[in-house]
Amino acid sequence: MGQHVIRAASEADWDRVADGFARHADRDPARTRATVAHAMRDNPHGASGIVALDARDRVVGHLGVTHLPMRIRGDDYVFGRFYACFIDPAYRTGGVHSLFIELDEMFREAFESRDRLAAVFGQWDELDWWFLRHTRGHKAIATSIDLCRAAAGALPTGEIRITGVDDGARSPAVLDVGACGVRRDGAFHAWRTAVPGANDRGWCAWREDALVGVAIARDRRDERLLVDWAVAPDDDAAGHALLAAVVGDGHVPVRARFWTSDAFTLALFQAAGFSVEAGTEAYLSTRTVVPGIDYLSLSQSWHVTMADAGVHPLPRLTIGEPIVYPPPPGTADGRGRYGH
């Protein structure tokens, strides 16, 4: 591993971070610059990151999050979803992914607290997840499921007023998320719908002036991907109307991916002809810092969409050696690891 310095990322770094990430993930550089700028610089709730720079001031590693406004039991918090993270392959050697640990240590110290980021989370590559679980305090919230509907025609619309995203953007209304959820207001919804190059479409559901549902869909290849979905607690009519808008004329299959334990949402989708599939069964993992907000409470009450967690897992950050199981609990080698 070469010489490097580590510091908090600033607004001037996002293009260089994007270039490094595009190299690492084999993405189109121009488009990556646009999407990283959108996710990190333009996020109305901000972003946080730590960068590693080599002797030539080139970004060789980035561990950063795009912020997510959360409301949990009536209190507001900010969560951070890992985004555009990469480590130059030349810096992944030298022991157990040492630059990754350096970045993560500094990230924790700089950003993870009640007043800044109450939790960080992400979808990781399978081997990275294993490493994070054993060494960095990440815990699984849930595994994903896919809800899929074949091209099977339109759904009945109902009485709820559905608008495009522009109407919502002008409204100060905030969607009621119940016990735990992303605090979605019109501006945030509009920002989320404007991912560069994605051609996303957003909808808002209204009961008079109250925002009772939002959805974002992305058409790709032969299917419509439901990127975001949230409905006020148990508002069946809003859910049906919003789903009818998303399905449209029903000529293309629709796929949603959720990390959820939400019986209401599952019932709503299955009643509309969706079946549940394993999909990738991707882990969503978190590290929390606020007492009372932990992976198990989030697992029970947080309905997570692809807009929250990302459409794809992050590309691998470690060097990808096989999983090495730590020593079993109770053995001399395992001592100190499991609460001794």
Next chain:
Amino acid sequence: MSGAGLFIRRSAPDDAEAIARLMATAFGDDDRQPAFTAEWWRWKYAGNPAGYHGLVALDPEGKIVGHYGGVPADVRVDGAWLTFGQNCDSCSDPAVRRGLRNPGLFVRLAQAYASTYGIPGQDAVMYGLPNRNVHRIASRYMDYWMLRQQWLLVANGEPGPPTPGIRVHEATSFDDEVTALYERLAPRYRCMARRDARVLNWRFRDAPGAAYRITLARDEGDATLRAYAVHRRARMMGHDVGLLMDWLCDPDDHEAGQAIQSVVRSFHGTHGRHAVAFVCPTSSTWFGRFQQWGFRVLPASYMMVARPFAHELDPRLLREHWFYTLADFDIF
């Protein structure tokens, strides 16, 4: 020897009465379980064809004050036989529990158990289906990780019409035909516990107070056995339901599968049961097929957790290919 004057050793048949007494004290009556008696221990542990695992903690007077059990199963993974152990029946005497500092007796036993049985030649995987509170402890002290969120498949409505060409009937035990069915179908499942007549008779027929019904599906022409199902009544989500405990059928045999699930649903429907529920991995063919038969997916309070000890067991392989049902757990 552990701290606080307690002695931990492997359990033995002579401990049956004391373990049962401790379990009864700790858990009382449980609608889902047989009564905790010596007979229960001898069936569940000593009678298991795959053997048994267990540790007991004794106080200075030699009284058993803690137990941690394991029900091993022979699991064929890509043609190789490994032992998967379901950890269960962990309990401790409340009086002793109060007297120990953290970690308490439960954790000390659990960790002694892992260091005894999570070693080469013993359990390749330890697993369980805990609720979230137990998962918290297991994750912290036993290094369990979430394999997946577990979902329930639940059918409320009427089953489809009878399937022509299939004869479905009840049986009182499993025989060589069932073993032959298992041996024929085992290669279709990359990772599945042994389901021959010996194992199934132990798991269901011989269970004290056995409440299980065995249903077989045969070809109406040549009487070949094509599928079996085991089911029972249970209390779930505040209702009397039918619970499909286990199921073995060729994934390509749509007729036999359709017929046997339909008969099981009809049986429980005629007995006034609210619904029929089934548990299987999300990644299994059957998860989709049961939905086609009218089952709906509901969240469960359980998480499927595991802790592999064998290096060849990639977590993804377990998620994608391990086929399990409630037969692989002891909760019903």
